[in-house]
Amino acid sequence: MTFKGQTALPTPTPRRLDPDGIAVEIVERLTYRLGKNAAAAKPHDWLHAVIMEIRDRVIDAWIASTQKTYEEQGRRVYYLSLEFLIGRLMRDAASNMEMLDDLQAALDKLGVDIDLIAALEPDAALGNGGLGRLAACFMESMATVDVPAYGYGIRYVNGMFRQEISDGWQVELPETWLAHGNPWEFERREASYEVGFGGRVDPAEGDDAGPHQMCWRPNERVIATAYDTPIAGWRGNRVNTLRLWEAQPIDPILLDKFNAGDHLGALAESNRAEALTRVLYPADSSPAGQELRLRQEYFFSSASLQDIVRRHVQYFGDVRTLPDKAAIQLNDTHPAVSVAELMRILVDDHGLDFDEAWDITRRTFSYTNHTLLPEALESWPVPLFERLLPRHMQIVYAVNSRLLGEARRSGQFDDGAIGAISLIDEGGERRVRMGNLAFAGSHSVNGVSALHTDLMKVTVFSDFHRLYPTRINNKTNGVTFRRWLMQCNPGLAGLIREAIGERFLDDAEALRELDRFADDSAFQDRFLAVKRANKAALSDLLRQRVAARIDPSALFDIQIKRIHEYKRQLLNIIEAVALYDQIRSHPEKDWVPRVKLFGGKAAPSYHNAKLIIKLANDVARAVNHDPAVQGLLKVQFVPNYNVSMAEVMIPAADLSEQISTAGMEASGTGNMKFAVNGALTIGTLDGANVEMRDHVGEENIVIFGLTAQEVNARRADGYVPRDVIEGSRELGQALQAIAGGVFSPDDPDRYKGLVQGIYDHDWFMVAADFDSYAAAQRQVDALWADERAWAKKAILNVARMGWFSSDRTIREYANDIWKIPA
Numbered sequence: 001m002t003f004k005g006q007t008a009l010p011t012p013t014p015r016r017l018d019p020d021g022i023a024v025e026i027v028e029r030l031t032y033r034l035g036k037n038a039a040a041a042k043p044h045d046w047l048h049a050v051i052m053e054i055r056d057r058v059i060d061a062w063i064a065s066t067q068k069t070y071e072e073q074g075r076r077v078y079y080l081s082l083e084f085l086i087g088r089l090m091r092d093a094a095s096n097m098e099m100l101d102d103l104q105a106a107l108d109k110l111g112v113d114i115d116l117i118a119a120l121e122p123d124a125a126l127g128n129g130g131l132g133r134l135a136a137c138f139m140e141s142m143a144t145v146d147v148p149a150y151g152y153g154i155r156y157v158n159g160m161f162r163q164e165i166s167d168g169w170q171v172e173l174p175e176t177w178l179a180h181g182n183p184w185e186f187e188r189r190e191a192s193y194e195v196g197f198g199g200r201v202d203p204a205e206g207d208d209a210g211p212h213q214m215c216w217r218p219n220e221r222v223i224a225t226a227y228d229t230p231i232a233g234w235r236g237n238r239v240n241t242l243r244l245w246e247a248q249p250i251d252p253i254l255l256d257k258f259n260a261g262d263h264l265g266a267l268a269e270s271n272r273a274e275a276l277t278r279v280l281y282p283a284d285s286s287p288a289g290q291e292l293r294l295r296q297e298y299f300f301s302s303a304s305l306q307d308i309v310r311r312h313v314q315y316f317g318d319v320r321t322l323p324d325k326a327a328i329q330l331n332d333t334h335p336a337v338s339v340a341e342l343m344r345i346l347v348d349d350h351g352l353d354f355d356e357a358w359d360i361t362r363r364t365f366s367y368t369n370h371t372l373l374p375e376a377l378e379s380w381p382v383p384l385f386e387r388l389l390p391r392h393m394q395i396v397y398a399v400n401s402r403l404l405g406e407a408r409r410s411g412q413f414d415d416g417a418i419g420a421i422s423l424i425d426e427g428g429e430r431r432v433r434m435g436n437l438a439f440a441g442s443h444s445v446n447g448v449s450a451l452h453t454d455l456m457k458v459t460v461f462s463d464f465h466r467l468y469p470t471r472i473n474n475k476t477n478g479v480t481f482r483r484w485l486m487q488c489n490p491g492l493a494g495l496i497r498e499a500i501g502e503r504f505l506d507d508a509e510a511l512r513e514l515d516r517f518a519d520d521s522a523f524q525d526r527f528l529a530v531k532r533a534n535k536a537a538l539s540d541l542l543r544q545r546v547a548a549r550i551d552p553s554a555l556f557d558i559q560i561k562r563i564h565e566y567k568r569q570l571l572n573i574i575e576a577v578a579l580y581d582q583i584r585s586h587p588e589k590d591w592v593p594r595v596k597l598f599g600g601k602a603a604p605s606y607h608n609a610k611l612i613i614k615l616a617n618d619v620a621r622a623v624n625h626d627p628a629v630q631g632l633l634k635v636q637f638v639p640n641y642n643v644s645m646a647e648v649m650i651p652a653a654d655l656s657e658q659i660s661t662a663g664m665e666a667s668g669t670g671n672m673k674f675a676v677n678g679a680l681t682i683g684t685l686d687g688a689n690v691e692m693r694d695h696v697g698e699e700n701i702v703i704f705g706l707t708a709q710e711v712n713a714r715r716a717d718g719y720v721p722r723d724v725i726e727g728s729r730e731l732g733q734a735l736q737a738i739a740g741g742v743f744s745p746d747d748p749d750r751y752k753g754l755v756q757g758i759y760d761h762d763w764f765m766v767a768a769d770f771d772s773y774a775a776a777q778r779q780v781d782a783l784w785a786d787e788r789a790w791a792k793k794a795i796l797n798v799a800r801m802g803w804f805s806s807d808r809t810i811r812e813y814a815n816d817i818w819k820i821p822a
């Protein structure tokens, strides 16, 4: 106790729970915390006052959870991720604290429009896409299933860029999500750590220094300061902490420089420190700025590991018991340098023997792999790694010699296999392989869908798998149903509640009880009415945002995700062009009115992805204004896809496009969100689509295209895309129209290269899958014509998707990997 002579601290008063009480408290916050007169308050002031009102209740639960964690003295999870794609928190927190209805009533009394102020909350967009969104869903689920957990990441000043479309092209603008302040975060000056870079390594001094103990003398240092955001689980059971690091210059040095008159030098140092946490790196970015990316990875790994070890030693006294009290999960390889950092802390700072430190390290870490794409497997040039992290380079070499020795002694590997296991890639420029470091330093390595995990065992990690045959396991991804059903689709959630009661709110698998309503025509009517209302809401939004006029009675066909060639937006656009031709050639047929919506960001340096956005917009302009189409086909690119946009688009979807080249999408989570909201999926047997088919039933999902095995076989047989194209009239004509400038009269050659790539190599098997895809789309049309049959399938999708709750995923992580019963 820090207060002298104090016997008991006063307990804060319980908050009022009725709408009148909440209204009074909101006005109090407005007045006394924000210093605003309610009569003159602006919408942003109301937003902040409302967030503070919700936040106070979250804080009560947060303090109670923290207390409980300390008392239980059990193992805690540390989830390290360079990305957390959180979105807005106001509705999420209010709903999880079970005060949304009362809050709404309170705001009605105050004459404040909750939707209007909710829309002012900026998206916390500290991630690129699925990987970052998974981290956000996991944080919410860990709190929900009562796993004591800390998320660790970076507090980027500029998160994901804001996308505007100008003349059909993507333009990237900085997103200033902190411009109005962030009422959700708490700066923790007391949790600050020094993080070093560069310099040299000397043997440790002193008689008791161990043989492996070294003293790293960095020549550059920054301060990492923590910002904590409370993450409330469902029904406020537990509130965990998301701790994000900000980089700051070390003040004393700066002061010295200022005093010595070196203002420019001090400024340069300060800018250099702050640059560390300024931008989120776009996925697939070019090598430019690579050094800064490695610095970011080490910065947040080091701060997090120092924090974890400090907390452990403070509470348990002995660093050797770390694996009993801490489970550190690496979300992909971005935090993989943490393995070497923990070794450094154990050996250099705590004087442990190298082998003992390695044992502790491996028992503490586990690693989730998110991609098999060779270009996405992280590695760093040895000279760069060594210059920035000289001590970690030594540790990597020392670990590598033990690892390769063990592999040799096992007698089952030739030189090629030994080379594949090595932490250093010796082919060409020598590089440190972060995936291998993460694998070697973990006791568990998991994939994110059954197919992806199987492929991992026979591709990137096949030799590691032979050496450590029990290490690889599968944890199929999930999504939080609080955000992705209850909050984003209150109409559907309300309907389900009336039909089957409330159990599904606590156990998503209870949605199964909807099975018996699938044939109930009264339920179908209400289900379709909810869908129609969601589509009308999306139409309204698109009219405001992009002046689009779309008919809510058309089939809404939606593909929203990062723009990437493997995700094959191009296949979808080419099919739209082919359909456009068909409608014009056969106007007498009963075409199903369709709206094709696209959304997603392209990495700023990814040329083809940006061209695909332009193509979608060029095709939209031609199709949408052609009277011969009679409004039967509309194409619309929706700018600035983010979590908040997803929350409006997904509940409005009839058809979900999950059409990646089989074997390339590790899991996908967008696919799950759509199905939970009653969209049918058109998809390949890729990632989690395979397991979705198993759960919803193959008659309730539209599968097309080559399997992962068939893709491999086709490539091995010498795939000739030109032959395929020449054998498909529809495809050939669509490609000719695109390449010939039909959609780009202002620049007829714009798409020549893009189309030529399909003729020449077609790495993503667009041509190979086209006919199968087009046929599947016509099958979708036929289904749509039978409204009852469609409704039944859609309801069965909702009923059978419960397994894809991230609560289930987290329980599997907790039981199998972290050994925390949940």
Ligand SMILES: *Cc1c(COP(=O)(O)O)cnc(C)c1O
Pocket: 128, 129, 130, 131, 133, 560, 561, 562, 641, 642, 643, 646, 667, 668, 669, 670, 671, 673
């Ligand atoms: C769910 C989600 C993703 C991931 O979508 P995939 O289709 O799985 O690639 C990406 N971005 C946002 C904003 C999301 O909500």
